[in-house]
Amino acid sequence: MKRLIYIWLMLAPLAGALAHDGKGRDDPKYPVSDIAPELLEDAHLVIRKSEELFTIKSIGETVYRQHYVYTILNDKADPLRQVSVYFDNETSKVEEFEAWVYDAKGEEVDKMKKSEIKEQSYVQGGNLFDGIRLMYSNLTKPDYPYTIEVITEKTYYGTLNMPQFAPQWSENISVESSSYTILAPSDLKPRYRENNFDGEFTEKIEADIVKMEWRVSNLQTVETEPLSWGIREVVPIVEFAPNKFKYGGYEGDMSTWKSFGEYFWQLNEGRDKISAKTAQEIDRITQGLSNREKIKVVYEYMQNRTRYVSIQLGIGGLQPFEALMVDEVGYGDCKALTNYTYSLLKSVGIKSYYSLIEAGMYPDPVSPDFTVDPFNHVILCVPTESDTVWLECTSQKNPFNYLGTFTSDRSTLLITENGGKLVRTPRYKLSDNLRSRNVQVKFDESGNALIFESTAYKGLHYSTSYLNQVVDQGDEIKKKWARKYTDLANFDLESINIKDVKTELPQAVVKMKMTSQKYASRTGKRFYFQPNLMSHVEDSFKPVEDRKSPFSIKYPLAFVDTIVYDFPSSFQVEYLQEPVSIETEFGNYSSHVQFVQGRLTYFRRLELSYGEYSPDKYDDFIEFIEKVKDADKSKVVFTTKT
């Protein structure tokens, strides 16, 4: 979806407004010696000055001007020397683009010439076609540190896109001074929401024009904290959103979620026709089924007939292709495929809702009181008598009614005939996400192991292990998967079998036969090995001094292992690990071994519970994980007489 790109661009280096400094040409500008020492600590980039000016001229026209001066201290920030401005002939236009380079002393080294500005299409990643274009230039590079000054001005034909004020958009950036100004007729005054904003704010009205200004200064660099919601937890951000707006020729009202939904309803209206042939086919295959079964059959029909292709055309990429077109060509992006599924269900009398959502592991929280547009994806919500079914329409392999970490447990905006409605997608429980592993291992006299493994992956384990990609593939692909995801240092895979247990919560059972040469390593008469054969916690969480943001375990997970080892009779136990049991609010861990009648059995259970935790508990969490990692590495020792 195109909006994603816009949102990203707006978070990226933004700054601006007003004119190139009026000083004489020969006066040194922004010498590096002026920077306060505390702003150089851990910095790759110092924002000397950034002025952004967003002017709402009318509902159909806004002007966004940036004027920024960056001092670039090292090669980490050097990519900013490629200065650029994005546009899209349909919804925006570049009015001004200028740039200068100064050396450390502040002497002007270069001024960007018109002839040095290149233009190129910004079709990227998975997109086949998209109207976004890029004007860019690589400025001259003096020795570090150096300073660039850039002015850009863009007109947007519409009021929907309002760049955020995010003066520190990443780690290792310090700010001398940064401001954001909005000029708007009072009837088009946008709403705003401040996060961690601790600077100056002023608001004035003059001749019916509102002027609002946010300003921060002397911000030292910040660090992102692990397991947090990212940099946004620790930096000032001001978000803006219009009430009445216009975009792509359509007018809308964003003052509430309800009215914002009406805009999308309007865009989608009348795009739900399908061919008579398809309607008949759908009718035929759903005959005699319950509503819930019908939804599943229609979903699978759509999956088998379409593929995801991103082509962004029309209303700045907000309007889906007509269902009739998807019907004919068999492809579309998330909007088109969701609208198509919506239309197929409608043809058999099942009502569903096109739902805007932010996809990804860690979506931004959505507030019921402040309507903005954080969405980058669309899914389909289908209420039934008993429950609500959620459909991800862009993948042929996605299980029915399964959202995974991509879209579960977050707010989504349903587009209904009565406007938008904010609801939440379901959250998976700990017991949904269980990986249970049973292994039998036979050692020979040299410590070589013959391994029979059988592991059931349920819920999120199914998708985070990418099993959906391989369940119905050939043996070679399955073997490749096993080589990549098996947590065993040295093994040969003899056979693999993956069975999809076609339950609604996805589940698959992987069976493998492997050998591992010298899994038990020998010195003299002793053999050592880790009874925890193939389940190690690998994540490390770096310690944070004086943590500020809370942390969360968003997706609960459970792991259970039982491993049985058989040995030649000449082996004798010399040492067995002590049982370990750890209980914390973040989750529990236990592991122990039993040696009964020449047979060693290892038990391990790890549970990570869903939760949000206050910053002061972070050290306890690290301690928990480190204890688990230690316990996972325990060894047993055998001796042999031979």
Place this chain on the structure above:
Amino acid sequence: MLRCSVLLIALMVSSLAKAQESPSKFGEISKKNLEMTIYPKDSSAGAVVLMDWGYVNFDYNFEVQLQRHIRIKILNSTKFDLADIKIPHYRKDRVEKLEAATYNLVNCEIVADELDKDDIFVDNYNEYTKHTSFALKNVREGSIIEYTYRVNYGSFSQIPPWYFQREIPTMHSEYYVELPEAFEYKKVMRGYIPLADAVTSKKNMRYQGSTIMLTTQHYVAKDVPAFISEPHLTTKEDYISKIYFELYAINIPGSAYNRYMPNSYGDLAYNLAKDEDFGKRLEKGRFLRDETEKITAGLSDDLEKTKAIYHFVQEEFEVDVDFEETNYKKIFDERRGYSMDLNFILIMMLKEAGIETEPVVISTRQHGLVHPLYPSFRNFNYVLALATIGEESYLLDASDKFLDFNNIGSKCLNGQGLVVSETNPRWINLRPTMSNMKMTTANCTLSEDGTMHADIKIDRQGYIAMNFKRDRDDEDDEYLKDFKETHTGWEIEKHEISGLESREESLVEKYSFTSEEHAESLGDIIYINPMVIGRYEENPFKLEERIYPVNYGAPVKEVISYSIDIPEGYLVDELPQPVAVALPDNAGKFLYSVSAVGNKIMVNSQFLINKVEFSTEEYPYLRAFYSQIVAKQAEQVVLKKKT
């Protein structure tokens, strides 16, 4: 660029021979292929190219045109993206006669979905390039997709290259190149896949009273496996199977013979030496005379002078790939330019100082190998300087800040370089002048509870030291931070790297740590992994067979010497046996021994790779060599409490 009388030839013929045709007509789809669910020769393939056919000829205006006809079987959804097609081409090129379709089996019938012209997008990518793109309709697992088009390239100087091999297997790949005999192209083949057919034939064509001879080259490859990258390759382009063409000469009867490629590399070197923009330019260094005299003032020895000039350019100048400048005075004043410009300045200054210096053109490892037979300028991408003083020659690269005098960087270690000279053009070997050397020492103390304290010193030399310095320039903080974050179980007490900033200083990394990972104290027994750091934990060569040679770039030498103080009251109970493993012909060696001396355990390990390239026949030995190392270094030492 080519000053050939196109008009003249155009007058002679206005139509050429009957065109070649694709082996299969558009839309002739075999049901058997539609029914295929797995490609038997590679069951892991998500798609297979059934047919890829290309035909290059000259059109009426003597412009090169390529006709292409491709058919791909989609076996599963992982390769659906092959149905989203993007054809990049120059803005002036014309893409014509584009047709595309998808075929599916529906109730045992073949159903075709053709591409609508409206669904073709032409994107003005940038000022040179356009993309013609389209998505095929109704692609499913099992579909066959097919497309054909013609691109008109305008100029005749470039014949498009042809790749027989891709990331998916190919059943049939066929390329025809049909040109008037008067246009002589040299072909260059790369890769490891034998061609099923490679035939050159000639045929006469009567046209308007005159006879034209056409040369047709025909190449076929069958059952080509997918290209899979492996560790230790120079560049993919050296290994993937492809063919490309270079214009050699235009020889029109009754008109002058125009030569575009030299006869030999000797001629190429001679031509370059005479070239206004190359050899002749190097004679125009007068403007550097004063500066050169200043730098060499007081020096009488030629070698001293050479070193002084080399270090001057190396230290004062910066490589700047955005600085496009042909005026060398400006390059000198601004102290920056392309790496070639910097070496040109070096050569000019050395000449001004009276040192005999020649340029050497080479191809970097990234750029691929120099073709042994066809002397094309395109083979080269980098320039070095060769200074000769008496009997001794010195190969210099002033564009690399981390090189010592008379050394070249590891990126330049790629076969041979061509010395550009009017009188004595010749090849010189680009041999590694150093090894990748790493010497690690550790003094460790083990406590009774299994805690190990270690003082580590790592001394890197040769190319790895240089690359380390280059990568970490001014950024050792990052490295230290990363190191700390990737060794969470270790308590790192101090960590410093010296010699990073300076080319001459040796690079020494030192740190101390305390860790509970290295030993385990279990009752009366302590188990120690004596490879405190730098253990080979897994074999880098996972594949059982290898198609391409293994290339190390330079010899490798890793020497380890650790001593571990064992806790009071313990005795060594068991030690790993010493081992010496060698590769055939002394190409590599691994020596490992662990011994006990008093209350110390001494670990000595040597790992040597003496040869730069290993053939596929030698690969199994290399793989086994590593696996022995992995097993040996995993062995433990056992300590027992004195009773």
